[in-house]
Amino acid sequence: MRWEKHEIDPVSVRALAERYKIDLLRASILTRRGLTDSESIQYILEDDVRHLHNPFLFEEMEDAVDRIQQARTEGEKVLVFGDRDADGITATALTVRTLRELGIEVTWAVPMGDEPYGISVEAIERFSSEDGTLVVTVDCGITAAPVIERAAELGVDTIVIDHHNVPEEVPPAVAIINPKTPDSGYPFDGLCGCSLAAKLRWALVFGDTELYKQPIVLLNAYPGNDSVIVEAAKLVNLVEIDRISDTLVPGMVDIESTRLYSFLQGQILLVYDETAQQKLLQKVFGAAVEINVLDIAPEVHKLFPKLQGKSLLRMREQSRLSIYAAETPGELDVFVSLYRTFVVGREPKLGVAFAERLDLPAVGTIADLMPMANENRIIVKQGLRALATTANPGMRELLSRLGLNGRSLRTRDIGWHLSPVINAAGRMGKPDKAVELLVSDDPSLCMQRADEIIELNRDRRRIGEEAWERLLPKARESYERSEGRFIMVRDREVQRGITGIVAGRLARMFNVPAAVVAEVEERAVGSVRAMRGFGVTDFLAELDDILQDWGGHDAAGGFHLELERFEELEQRIEQLIPEIELDEEAEQAIRVDAELPLTHMKLEVRDVVDTFAPFGQGHAPLLFLGRGLAVLEANPIGKGEQKHLKLLLDAGVHKWPAVFWNAAERLGVDFTTGDRVDLVFEVGANHYQGTETLQLVVADLRRSV
Numbered sequence: 001m002r003w004e005k006h007e008i009d010p011v012s013v014r015a016l017a018e019r020y021k022i023d024l025l026r027a028s029i030l031t032r033r034g035l036t037d038s039e040s041i042q043y044i045l046e047d048d049v050r051h052l053h054n055p056f057l058f059e060e061m062e063d064a065v066d067r068i069q070q071a072r073t074e075g076e077k078v079l080v081f082g083d084r085d086a087d088g089i090t091a092t093a094l095t096v097r098t099l100r101e102l103g104i105e106v107t108w109a110v111p112m113g114d115e116p117y118g119i120s121v122e123a124i125e126r127f128s129s130e131d132g133t134l135v136v137t138v139d140c141g142i143t144a145a146p147v148i149e150r151a152a153e154l155g156v157d158t159i160v161i162d163h164h165n166v167p168e169e170v171p172p173a174v175a176i177i178n179p180k181t182p183d184s185g186y187p188f189d190g191l192c193g194c195s196l197a198a199k200l201r202w203a204l205v206f207g208d209t210e211l212y213k214q215p216i217v218l219l220n221a222y223p224g225n226d227s228v229i230v231e232a233a234k235l236v237n238l239v240e241i242d243r244i245s246d247t248l249v250p251g252m253v254d255i256e257s258t259r260l261y262s263f264l265q266g267q268i269l270l271v272y273d274e275t276a277q278q279k280l281l282q283k284v285f286g287a288a289v290e291i292n293v294l295d296i297a298p299e300v301h302k303l304f305p306k307l308q309g310k311s312l313l314r315m316r317e318q319s320r321l322s323i324y325a326a327e328t329p330g331e332l333d334v335f336v337s338l339y340r341t342f343v344v345g346r347e348p349k350l351g352v353a354f355a356e357r358l359d360l361p362a363v364g365t366i367a368d369l370m371p372m373a374n375e376n377r378i379i380v381k382q383g384l385r386a387l388a389t390t391a392n393p394g395m396r397e398l399l400s401r402l403g404l405n406g407r408s409l410r411t412r413d414i415g416w417h418l419s420p421v422i423n424a425a426g427r428m429g430k431p432d433k434a435v436e437l438l439v440s441d442d443p444s445l446c447m448q449r450a451d452e453i454i455e456l457n458r459d460r461r462r463i464g465e466e467a468w469e470r471l472l473p474k475a476r477e478s479y480e481r482s483e484g485r486f487i488m489v490r491d492r493e494v495q496r497g498i499t500g501i502v503a504g505r506l507a508r509m510f511n512v513p514a515a516v517v518a519e520v521e522e523r524a525v526g527s528v529r530a531m532r533g534f535g536v537t538d539f540l541a542e543l544d545d546i547l548q549d550w551g552g553h554d555a556a557g558g559f560h561l562e563l564e565r566f567e568e569l570e571q572r573i574e575q576l577i578p579e580i581e582l583d584e585e586a587e588q589a590i591r592v593d594a595e596l597p598l599t600h601m602k603l604e605v606r607d608v609v610d611t612f613a614p615f616g617q618g619h620a621p622l623l624f625l626g627r628g629l630a631v632l633e634a635n636p637i638g639k640g641e642q643k644h645l646k647l648l649l650d651a652g653v654h655k656w657p658a659v660f661w662n663a664a665e666r667l668g669v670d671f672t673t674g675d676r677v678d679l680v681f682e683v684g685a686n687h688y689q690g691t692e693t694l695q696l697v698v699a700d701l702r703r704s705v
Contacts, residue, residue: 001589001590001700002589002590003589003590003592003625003680003700004589004590004591004592005032005591005592005595005625006032006591008028008031008032009031012031012036013027013028013031014027016030016031016036016041019323020041020045020323021323022045025594025600025608026608026611028594029593029594029608029612029622030044032593032594033593038323038324038325038326039324039374040373041324042324043373043374043375043377043378044377044611044612045611046320046378047377047378047381047382048378049344049351049354049355049358049378049382050340050341050344050351051375051378052375052378052379053186053187053188053375054237054238054239055199055200055202055203055206056203056206056236056237056238056239057185057186057187057239058177058179058184058185058186058199059183059184059185060175060176060177060184061175061177061199061200061203062213062237063174063175064159064161064174064175064177064200064203065200065203065204065206065207065212066207067134067157067159067174067175068099068102068104068134068136068159068204069204069207071104071133071134072102072103072104075105076104076105076132076133076134077105077106077107077127077130077131077132077133077134078099078104078105078106078107078132078133078134078135078136079106079107079108079109079123079127079132079134079135079136080092080095080096080099080106080107080108080109080135080136080137080138081108081109081110081119081123081135081136081137081138081140081141082095082108082109082110082137082138082139082140082193082435083110083111083117083118083138083139083140083193083426084110084111084112084117084425084426084427084431084497085139085367085368085423085426085431085500086363086364086367086368086419086422086423086426086434087139087192087193087194087364087365087367087368088110088138088139088140088193088426088431089110089422089425089426089431089434089435089438090194090197090360090361090363090364090367090422090438091138091139091161091192091193091194091196091197091360091364092108092110092138092139092435092439093360093392093435093438093439094194094197094198094201094357094360094361095136095138095161095197095200095201096108096435096439097439098197098200098201098204099136102204107127107132108435108439109123110426110431110432110435111431112429112430112431112432113429114429114496114520114521114525116523116525116549116560117140117549117551117558118137118140118141118143118144118147118549118551119135119137119140119141119144119147120147121146121147121150124147124150124151124154124156125150125154127156128151128154128155128156132156133155133156133157134156134157134158134159135151135156135157135158135159136158136159136161137158137159137160137161137162138161138162138193138194138196138197139161139162139163139164139192139193139194139364140162140164140193141158141160141161141162141171141173142160142162142164142165142166142167142170142171142176142178142551143164143167143171143549143550143551144160144171145167145169145170145171145172147171148160148171148172148173149171149172152172157173157174158171158173158174159173159174159175159176159177160173160175160176160177160178161177161178161193161196161197161200162176162177162178162193162196163178163179163180163189163191163192163193163195163196163553164178164180164537164551164552164553165180165537165551165552165553165554166178166180166181166182167551177196177199177200178196179191179196188374188375188376190370190371190373190374190376191365191370191375191376192361192364192365192367192368192370193364193368194360194361194363194364194365195361195364195365195370195376195379197360197361198354198357198358198360198361198379201354201357202350202354203237205347205349205350205354206237206238206347206350209347211237211238211343212237213236213237214236214268215234215235215236215267215268216234216235216236216267216268216270216339217232217233217234217235217263217264217267217268217269217270218232218233218235218270218271218332218335218336218339219231219232219264219269219270219271219277219291219293220232220271220272220277220312220331220332220335221277221280221281221284222280222313222331223280224247226249227247227248227249227250228247228248228250228280228281228283228284229245229246229247229248230245230246230248230260230280230281230284231243231244231245231246231330231331231332232244232245232260232263232264232269232332233332233335233336234263234267235336235339238339238340238343240336242263243332244259244260244263245332246258246259246260248284249284250283250284251284251286253284253285254285254289255285255289255291264291268294269291269292269293269294270293270294270295270296270339271293271294271295271296272295272296272297272300272312272335272338273295273297273311274293274294274295274297277293277295278291278293296339296342299342299346300338300342303342303345303346304341304342304345307338312331312334312335312338313331313334315334315338316329316330316331316333316334319334319337321333321334321337355382355385355386356386356389356391357386358379358382358383358386359383359386359387359390359392359395360383360392360395360438361379361383362379362380362382362383362384362386362387362414363383363387363414363418363419363422365379365380365383365616366380366411366414366415366419366616367414367415367419367422367423369555369556369616369617370616370617371616371617371618371619372411372614372615372616372617372618372619373618373619376616377614377619380411380614380616381613381614384409384410384411384414384614387399387409387414388406388407388408388409392438393440393441393442393443393446394436394437394438394439394440394446394449394450395437395438396446397437397443397446397447397450398418398421398422398437398450398453398454399418400450401450401451401454402417402418402421402454404417404418407687407692408685408692410613410614410615410685411613411614411615411616412615415616420457421453421454421457422434422453424453424456424457424459424460425452425453425456426497427460427495427497427498427500427501428456428459428460428495428497429497430452430453430456433449433452433453433456434449434453436449437449437450437453460497460498460501463495463498464498464501464502467491467493467494467495467498467502468502468505470491470493470494471489471491471494471502471506471516472506474489474491475487475489475506475510475514479510479512482512482577483577484510484512485512485577485578485580485582486512486513486514486515486573486577486580487506487507487510487512487513487514487515488514488515488516488517488526488570488573489506489514489515489516489517490516490517490518490519490524490566491516491517491518491519492519494516494518495518496518496520496525499516499517499518499525499526499527499558500516500527500529500556500558502516502527503515503516503527503528503529504529504556506529507529507530507531508531511531511532512531512532512534512582513528513529513530513531513532513534513536513539513580513582514528514529514531515527515528515529517566519563520560522562522563522564523548523560523561523562523563524560524561524562524563524565524566524569525558525559525560526558526559526560527556527557527558528540528552528556528557528558528559529555529556530554530555530556531582532582532583533581533582533583534580534582535554536552536553536554536555536556536557537550537551537552537553537554537557538554539576539580540552540557540559542572542576543559543569543572543573543576546561546565546568546569546572547559547560547561547569548560548561548562555617590623590680590699590700591623592623592624592625592680593622593623593624594622594624594625595624595625595626595627596624596625596626598626598627598628598629598651598652598653599652599653601626601629601651601652601653601654601656602653602654603654603694605624605683606683606694608622609621609622609683621682622682622683623680623681623682623699624680624681624682624683625678625679625680626651626678626679626681627678627704628676628677628678628704629649629650629651629656629676629677629678629679630649630650630674630675630676631647631648631649631671631672631673631674631675631676631677632648632649632650632655632673633646633647633648633673634646634647634648634667634671634672634673635647636664636667637659638664641664642664643661643662643663643664643665644659644660644661644662644663644664645659645660645663645664645666645667646658646659647659647660647696647698649677649679649696656694656695656696657686657693657695657696658681658695658696658697658698659684659686659695659696659697659698660698660701661697661698663698670701670702670703671701671702671703675703675704676703676704677701677702677703677704678701678702678703678704678705679696679698679699679700679701679702680698680699680700680701681696681697681698681699682696682697682699683696683697684696684697
């Protein structure tokens, strides 16, 4: 296996370290990974929820909040309809809990058994017959234009909360909260369905404050050269919507003739340090002119006592805001940031309490393979902390069953242990069990549902292994026929719920995109998983005229069609296969993030890893290179065949336990006890009887030259 460690410019590394006040090792890793822009670095180094994007950046978020507030006021019945996978289940649970906390009468539903993905006309008509008037779809709905049209005919309004790719025909919903719509207004399109549900939750909490839809103007004046600069920013829902700045010479102009006059007239004006501000304003406009302002400094100081006596200019010098800004922020920028921080700090449900509810969005993000970039990093980092002390009784019960309670959780714990169990309920046609687990506060019901979905996961694994043995030979044949470009297998016995798992496993094994198709009554139902830059929804769009329904995102998708048209589908795919372009660079190569001298291989390297965690889609765990470690012990481990190796490696400053998966056959051939070796490794952790011990996870090793 090839080891790659890209050369980097040491001058650029030093400059990066100085600007962001980090050490050279971290700066080197950032540079080698191409994470050198200020936004990327901000989301690596920061984890406070204040760095999350404002939900009201969504153009239609106010519409969603207004409609839900109306439902509460009018005592309407609301239906939350979600998807059957882990993201959809967690999104459903979070939305139901949010609406219940608002005092709204809410029911929920998810596709059961072999029902197709997404909300159906039957579900709408049933809800309408029960006098329901508002449906909130989560993790689905963006492709359901005909269904939502039918809802409108019945007098049922719909709010769509979805992150899947947007078709040409957008549903006629009251509001669509989807960062992938061209006019969404939102700056990041990588959120999962449950994170969007969290954005709605934050917006609804803000909607119950006196600031909701209330324009606020922040006013700041400071001396210039023989002038006074007066600047102001207008905020609505903490989103800056307008800004103005005027340079004024004292005594030369009256306020009515300035651009400021119309900007400030009739607005609530906030300043920081009223005494200083009024002096400057009177210097410009004269003592007879009164500008009514509210000084927020006293309230800010109550919340943040350390800011007492500090000017906006002094705050800028000490703030991390300037580190990430493309240009040096002005005093007004500092004031805007301070005001937002003050509002969130004053309303715990927007800050601390909101972070505590990021446990479910973290699970949804990891389970749905969302990019571990931008604000997803903060959502997951805060969510993993929240999971450790989660207030959700069902989640707490499930974590206990899986032996994850009391641990410092990582993305792998979620991806390998927690989300597969939640997913299993949907794959086995019983997603309601998992939703009930996460929406219930009844301890006995939570215990029962936790047991049930763990048993469903056991069944799913057994059925999956049986299907794998049947489908693998068919997959090899398909791989050969496509000349190593695409795999598609159809099986009459495979359960619809495990097609995604098998497709993903085939895609990873053959390193090409794969589709697995089940037969459900008179329909062919398939799942597609991507590899090497293949775009799933772009591919399915080419088959739109054959497929009855399809959807998903770039990495994964699903479809169904009439069974009698399956041969036609096969023929069309055969025609498309020569046009499939796969990223040849995706061929396996180990990319080293940094070489560690033996003197640096101390336990403190964990701190560096924690800086770059959480890891996930598009952001792989750090890989270090170490040279000349002595192999003190090497023993085969594992059930049955003992395919793995447990090692003890001496780095001089520390003796490291290590594990080398699927490498037992290399012992005595490529290296042996007593050798010195070079190795590429991750820094991981081993949990045993409630104790966490750091260990190396070896990716590859060689005898030292």
